[in-house]
Amino acid sequence: SCLTAAGVAGEEAVAAELDRDPTDLGARRAASARAAQPLAEAKARAWTALTEDLRLPLATVKALLGGFWQPGQEVLLEPYVGRYATVLPGVWASRSPDEALVLTSGLYPSTLVSHAVVAAADAALDAEGVPGPGRRIVAEQRDGTLRALRARVADRAAAHS
Structure with missing residues (x-):
């Protein structure tokens, strides 16, 4: 998340990490990293998921929230x-x-x-x-x-x- 929040790592890096760790924890970390990206589209996707997707598990919600608000x-x-x-x-x-x-x-x-x-x-x-x-x-x-x-x-x- 730190590297994606800083704009150093992008979607390719997140996808590669998720390929290496295809577990539920890996998916949550990928969701957090994607939400942390300094991109308007990433913020919009995360916000929409958080506020509209009623199927998201609470652990994924927490991961998205952890990535969304970045100093x-x-x-x-x-x-x-x-x-x-x-x-x-x-x-x-x-x-x-x-x-x-x-x-x-x-x-x-x-x-x-x-x-x-x-x-x-x-x-x-x-x-x-x-x-x-x-x-x-x-x-x-x-x-x-x-x-x-x-x-x-x-x-x-x-x-x-």
Whole structure:
């Protein structure tokens, strides 16, 4: 995943590794590596799989989530910030509670620290169809984003003192 996230290894390398390890674990690692690629198409495929493919095993969902949000890919990931609140009610309506909890946490744009992420969290908290456990996850992650924003302000202030 690290090499694909950095754009050093591409689909050929992922496919070759999957050929060497055709196990379920190998398939999950390949899914994570593909989701980590710094390509708009890779992000779109992963997002669609995560939010629409109800047949994905939870282990594969976790692997895709582990690859999706990558530091340094902010420009590719920003379009998914606003989509977060939009997909959550459907996630909770169509998935088991365990799957919905994993997706609520894992789809949160935690690698991006911005007011847009806070706004997306606010929209998710306002959305109908997200029950208490999901709202708790969103609220906690929103608080983490706010702490990171405050820390950035404090760091900038300290740098200018």
